[in-house]
Amino acid sequence: MIPNTATALKLLARRIMSRLVPDARSTYAMSDGAMVTMLVSAMAEELESGIDKRIQDIEAMRQIFQLARAVPDPRLRQQMAELLIRDIKPLTLTSVCRIHDDCTKVLIRLHEISEAQGDSGAELSNAIWRYLELHAARHALKI
């Protein structure tokens, strides 16, 4: 078992950059190696906090679904009801991503409906924009 996978990835990225890239035979290989190092560091970050960030997103989208219970689309109401009670298990990145994607598809449809409703949809629309701002800040890459 790798005891601390994210830390291990960061250390390996540092090793690529400090030991392997300087010995590369061409400037192309050096540039490629530097970019790979950056991406491995980003992946370490994703491994560390990707599941938690997506669960926060899912919980936030579920709150929006509560706000949108009266949306005039029965199929959408059914989808929201199912997503509100779906168990977020197993806690793997792949599984959490799948639920996250399903919630996001509903969110997109809700946003479209709220825009079409004009003033009466403003509260829902603003809630969705607020979510999108928080989502972007939560997932902002630091490279």
Place this chain on the structure above:
Amino acid sequence: MTGTPDLASIATRIAEYLAGQWRSGPVEVTHIEQVFGGASRETFRFKAATSKGQVGLILRRDPPTSLIDTERRLEYGAYKAMFPTDIPVPEPLFLEEDPVWLGQPFSVMAEITDARTDVASLNAEQRARIGQQKWRLLGKLAVMDPIALGFGEFTPVPALDSTARTELDYWAGVIDADQVHPQPIASAAIRWLRRNMPPPAQKLSIVHGDYRTGNFLFDPSDGIKGILDWEMCHLGDPLEDLAWSLDPLWSWGESHLAGRLLPPDEAIGIWEAESGLKVDRETFNWWRVFVAIKALAIWISSSEDFEQGASHDAILAYAGWVMTDRQNRILLDYLSPLSKSELGGRVG
């Protein structure tokens, strides 16, 4: 493109090819190296020597897909059309579509020497000078006659009132086809664009399609020596190129300078003065949102290419992850009613 290219083999084959084209005796190819950057094609730099002397050349080889035939001929056609004009571009020499030589079609252009693309080390005066030239050239491009230059022979000629919709439909379609995960910010932006279509273009122009800092070669003293990467060239509204050149992505971290060179309003003023065209701010806002969607489509497509295995180049992953993140934040700045940035409230 997977696997390391066999540079020695490429050198031998391209030497044979050039000897056949030039018919002036044997050709020796030396100093061949792969150039990093740009995932659509492999790019190599090399020297070719004959009895008459030595020249520096650039070779661009297609990836193993038939999907970009049109792009290849379009790009080469653009270079051929622009080379005789006042717009500096590398000299196009050969376009070879027979895969017998290098396994894939390729093009050869003359190398522009003693020049670079990175503006990071320029001082303020140099940035201003290069920036002024950059937007003067774009203004000049905007009012050239594309039909007289032969563009109608290798690219569609849209009507003035369909330029915006044609481009929007295309890039929205790319996002639809290639998104690995649903894109709520892109979806909102596309809806906004469709609700607020701009008026017809003032003029049907040659649109470079990727006119930005990083896509031209320059010398700090001599100025811009060549504008590169014409593969997204098309005919359309000149405001598209202007908006693309000013996208905040190209000056990430230095938002007060467009393309890390000039304040945006100064760049727009130079473009207007050179082209004689006017930038209506409301229309221009549409194009600013559009180019952010176009860029997002390109980054999303890069992600899809990387994940589906068409290419495992790190630059595709970088574009797909880092640029998508940044472009989404740019779109939020433009469109979110909650945006606190200086752009917030100016659009949407």
